[in-house]
Amino acid sequence: xxxxxxxxxxxxxxxxxxxxxxxxxxxxxxxxxxxxxxxxxxxxxxxxxxxxxxxxxxxxxxxxxxxxxxxxxxxxxxxxxxxxxxxxxxxxxxxxxxxxxxxxxx
Amino acid sequence: xxxxxxxxxxxxxxxxxxxxxxxxxxxxxxxxxxxxxxxxxxxxxxxxxxxxxxxxxxxxxxxxxxxxxxxxxxxxxxxxxxxxxxxxxxxxxxxxxxxxxxxxxxxxxxxxxxxxxxxxxxxxxxxxxxxxxxxxxxxxxxxxxxxxxxxxxxxxxxxxxxxxxxxxxxxxxxxxxxxxxxxxxxxxxxxxxxxxxxxxxxxxxxxxxxxxxxxxxxxxxxxxxxxxxxxxxxxxxxxxxxxxxxxxxxxxxxxxxxxxxxxxxxxxxxxxxxxxxxxxxxxxxxxxxxxxxxxxxxxxxxxxxxxxxxxxxxxxxxxxxxxxxxxxxxxxxxxxxxxxxxxxxxxxxxxxxxxxxxxxxxxxxxxxxxxxxxxxxxxxxxxxxxxxxxxxxxxxxxxxxxxxxxxxxxxxxxxxxxxxxxxxxxxxxxxxxxxxxxxxxxxxxxxxxxxxxxxxxxxxxxxxxxxxxxxxxxxxxxxxxxxxxxxxxxxxxxxxxxxxxxxxxxxxxxxxxxxxxxxxxxxxxxxxxxxxxxxxxxxxxxxxxxxxxxxx
Amino acid sequence: xxxxxxxxxxxxxxxxxxxxxxxxxxxxxxxxxxxxxxxxxxxxxxxxxxxxxxxxxxxxxxxxxxxxxxxxxxxxxxxxxxxxxxxxxxxxxxxxxxxxxxxxxxxxxxxxxxxxxxxxxxxxxxxxxxxxxxxxxxxxxxxxxxxxxxxxxxxxxxxxxxxxxxxxxxxxxxxxx
Ligand code: SF4
Numbered sequence: 001x002x003x004x005x006x007x008x009x010x011x012x013x014x015x016x017x018x019x020x021x022x023x024x025x026x027x028x029x030x031x032x033x034x035x036x037x038x039x040x041x042x043x044x045x046x047x048x049x050x051x052x053x054x055x056x057x058x059x060x061x062x063x064x065x066x067x068x069x070x071x072x073x074x075x076x077x078x079x080x081x082x083x084x085x086x087x088x089x090x091x092x093x094x095x096x097x098x099x100x101x102x103x104x105x106x
Numbered sequence: 107x108x109x110x111x112x113x114x115x116x117x118x119x120x121x122x123x124x125x126x127x128x129x130x131x132x133x134x135x136x137x138x139x140x141x142x143x144x145x146x147x148x149x150x151x152x153x154x155x156x157x158x159x160x161x162x163x164x165x166x167x168x169x170x171x172x173x174x175x176x177x178x179x180x181x182x183x184x185x186x187x188x189x190x191x192x193x194x195x196x197x198x199x200x201x202x203x204x205x206x207x208x209x210x211x212x213x214x215x216x217x218x219x220x221x222x223x224x225x226x227x228x229x230x231x232x233x234x235x236x237x238x239x240x241x242x243x244x245x246x247x248x249x250x251x252x253x254x255x256x257x258x259x260x261x262x263x264x265x266x267x268x269x270x271x272x273x274x275x276x277x278x279x280x281x282x283x284x285x286x287x288x289x290x291x292x293x294x295x296x297x298x299x300x301x302x303x304x305x306x307x308x309x310x311x312x313x314x315x316x317x318x319x320x321x322x323x324x325x326x327x328x329x330x331x332x333x334x335x336x337x338x339x340x341x342x343x344x345x346x347x348x349x350x351x352x353x354x355x356x357x358x359x360x361x362x363x364x365x366x367x368x369x370x371x372x373x374x375x376x377x378x379x380x381x382x383x384x385x386x387x388x389x390x391x392x393x394x395x396x397x398x399x400x401x402x403x404x405x406x407x408x409x410x411x412x413x414x415x416x417x418x419x420x421x422x423x424x425x426x427x428x429x430x431x432x433x434x435x436x437x438x439x440x441x442x443x444x445x446x447x448x449x450x451x452x453x454x455x456x457x458x459x460x461x462x463x464x465x466x467x468x469x470x471x472x473x474x475x476x477x478x479x480x481x482x483x484x485x486x487x488x489x490x491x492x493x494x495x496x497x498x499x500x501x502x503x504x505x506x507x508x509x510x511x512x513x514x515x516x517x518x519x520x521x522x523x524x525x526x527x528x529x530x531x532x533x534x535x536x537x538x539x540x541x542x543x544x545x546x547x548x549x550x551x552x553x554x555x556x557x558x559x560x561x562x563x564x565x566x567x568x569x570x571x572x573x574x575x576x577x578x579x580x581x582x583x584x585x586x587x588x589x590x591x592x593x594x595x596x597x598x599x600x601x602x603x604x605x606x607x608x609x610x611x612x613x614x615x616x617x618x619x620x621x622x623x624x625x626x627x628x629x630x631x632x633x634x635x636x637x638x639x640x641x642x643x644x645x646x647x648x649x650x651x652x653x654x655x656x657x658x
Numbered sequence: 659x660x661x662x663x664x665x666x667x668x669x670x671x672x673x674x675x676x677x678x679x680x681x682x683x684x685x686x687x688x689x690x691x692x693x694x695x696x697x698x699x700x701x702x703x704x705x706x707x708x709x710x711x712x713x714x715x716x717x718x719x720x721x722x723x724x725x726x727x728x729x730x731x732x733x734x735x736x737x738x739x740x741x742x743x744x745x746x747x748x749x750x751x752x753x754x755x756x757x758x759x760x761x762x763x764x765x766x767x768x769x770x771x772x773x774x775x776x777x778x779x780x781x782x783x784x785x786x787x788x789x790x791x792x793x794x795x796x797x798x799x800x801x802x803x804x805x806x807x808x809x810x811x812x813x814x815x816x817x818x819x820x821x822x823x824x825x826x827x828x829x830x831x832x833x834x835x
Pocket of ligand 1: 521522524527528529531562563564566567568569
């Protein structure tokens with residue numbers, strides 16, 4: 001397998017770097033300060049391959065706060081609001097598309 | 107029930123302590139994620155889309171009521187109040203935090219439950235018939251041999267880093283409810299001409315990317331030789347199984363590449379060297395393990411008590427449920443009751459903590475404190491007195507686990523899919539939910555008869571789609587969810603893989619396609635009691651293909 | 659890479675000699691399998707002990723004619739996920755009665771130690787010093803073993819059966835200690 005840092009990057013639109021938080025697995029995004037945030041709005045966004053690679057390296061270098069960093073597509077509306085770029089990322093951010101059983105679903 | 111002794115408990119306590127230490131070393135940064143991942147996996151901890159997932163082992167699908175209550179407690183205390191029963195007779199919690207995992211695992215350990223070897227390239231939970239010990243057509247209780255295997259293969263020093271995961275299933279009944287022919291090793295207990303009991307040994311079955319029905323390499327293995335033979339298979343596999351390509355690493359590929367006969371010879375040669383060693387199972391060992399199982403102290407009862415026939419006459423719903431969800435027990439006056447975890451519109455196999463607690467109470471009251479988990483993702487109360495059935499039914503109905511759809515079209519087997527699983531291409535649960543709505547009419551479902559729909563969200567085939575009468579496999583096409591549809595698969599003693607109908611269909615059309623297939627079946631069947639599978643076997647897939655693709 | 663033997667970090671008295679290097683006149687040497695097999699007669703004439711590095715994809719049965727001559731067999735874990743050498747170790751110890759030093763090399767981490775010991779290894783080239791230092795503590799973590807292997811630990815099955823018939827075998831506790 002190719003290590004993520006060696007993978008060829010193909011970027012067709014805005015992207016962010018995302019991972020899961022070590023302690024609880026929560027979905028997090030790399031922010032512009034180099035920390036992790038659970039808010040997609042606060043994520044560092046880029047459309048450039050070099051910047052994306054740099055962000056990814058930064059995310060991967062942190063093995064203690066977040067796990068499994070990778071580049072994920074986002075959509076940016078005309079007024080600048082970020083939303084996940086595909087169904088998988090939507091589900092990661094908003095949870096399952098089905099009602100959760102019992103009390104958890106309320 | 108197998109009762110843990112001090113030795114079993116000591117090992118589990120040590121494992122809990124070890125895992126606590128491993129988590130602490132990870133959180134402190136002493137272990138990297140690369141180093142920690144295999145360790146957490148060996149304890150059943152995955153990282154999924156939203157959170158960590160803990161898979162808890164339910165050895166051969168048998169649970170005691172205190173164990174089920176503890177699963178409810180873990181769901182409530184560490185998760186979001188529910189759990190998901192899987193096709194491997196395990197349960198998964200979807201929202202566990204790594205910080206809290208050592209405590210959750212310690213709580214489970216108190217009742218002898220754990221997540222050991224529910225992941226990783228080791229021998230996984232040994233599965234068997236969920237009716238074991240209760241089924242009328244059973245030769246011996248297969249759980250005794252499942253337990254012997256479980257112990258031998260727990261933390262086995264030689265086989266904890268196999269080329270790939272390894273699944274073993276056993277059955278001791280003529281009708282295979284454990285799908286043994288689609289496992290890495292399948293063991294079918296039967297009697298030889300001399301009246302001795304032993305096992306037919308099947309290897310190299312499995313689903314996933316390259317599905318195979320297993321091949322018999324030994325038609326009759328004496329039970330004395332069970333451990334040494336399994337050890338020989340694993341030793342051959344450990345040395346010669348492929349490690350260069352994860353998709354070719356399962357034993358089925360080795361068996362296929364060598365040929366079953368050559369593989370069997372390798373095993374035989376290895377086995378001859380060890381069969382008379384310390385792994386030979388003497389009668390004392392088998393008796394010792396058997397003596398650690400507690401069995402219900404049945405009352406002397408007659409079949410078909412008056413309470414039952416009265417209730418059947420007065421309550422149509424009860425009668426329907428009885429006809430669908432209740433099976434014969436080997437003990438007169440008792441019955442095996444299946445609890446459907448497939449009510450209309452619900453995620454298949456999910457149960458809430460409250461349901462688990464209530465079912466544990468009902469098990470205490472009506473089933474000698476025993477609960478089973480079946481690979482169809484339903485629960486079972488294995489030993490219910492027939493005269494208790496009306497009262498039990500009312501309680502189950504109130505809990506929402508008495509939908510009389512067991513084995514019918516809406517009893518759908520589905521993996522978690524993209525709603526939870528990080529490997530998924532597509533969602534599975536919403537498809538299952540939609541299908542249960544389309545087939546909500548239970549009299550139609552009964553008229554259709556036995557019909558198994560299986561759904562997997564990716565090629566890993568956790569939903570066993572290859573062996574569904576109708577199998578749905580989620581694939582991705584240009585970022586969209588699509589499904590490949592196959593028909594005619596089966597997982598029982600005549601196991602076979604389904605045939606692909608044609609091009610994948612879009613997510614939004616899957617339920618329509620299944621309805622078309624079912625409509626075609628209704629037109630094609632010769633008699634009302636010719637089940638779907640038999641119609642497919644008789645007429646082939648072409649008529650179904652035409653129906654599905656004519657207008658698409 | 660610290661070497662652990664008998665529970666302690668020790669100095670490695672074997673010198674690795676690669677395929678094309680000259681063999682020193684004196685001292686213990688550890689040589690690759692191909693070289694050993696090619697020149698085993700020469701190695702037999704040396705005074706000092708010889709060890710062989712045996713790859714995990716070659717049957718250990720090939721070594722059987724030479725086991726008397728070998729003071730050390732080093733088996734290899736290219737990654738800790740590749741568990742072939744566990745089988746090789748058990749075969750060497752339990753089937754071929756190899757009594758020399760059996761060394762685990764390669765990607766050897768703390769959480770494998772117990773499995774290695776149980777498979778018959780008695781020396782360990784640990785990848786991390788911290789792991790090597792924790793060796794004794796790590797292998798003492800478990801007191802119950804379900805399966806019999808050549809390491810002599812009593813399996814749970816034997817302990818149960820001997821508890822049932824106490825006269826027949828030493829009590830489990832005595833042997834475990
Ligand atoms: S089949 Fe695929 S999507 Fe479904 S649970 Fe298994 S790995 Fe996940």
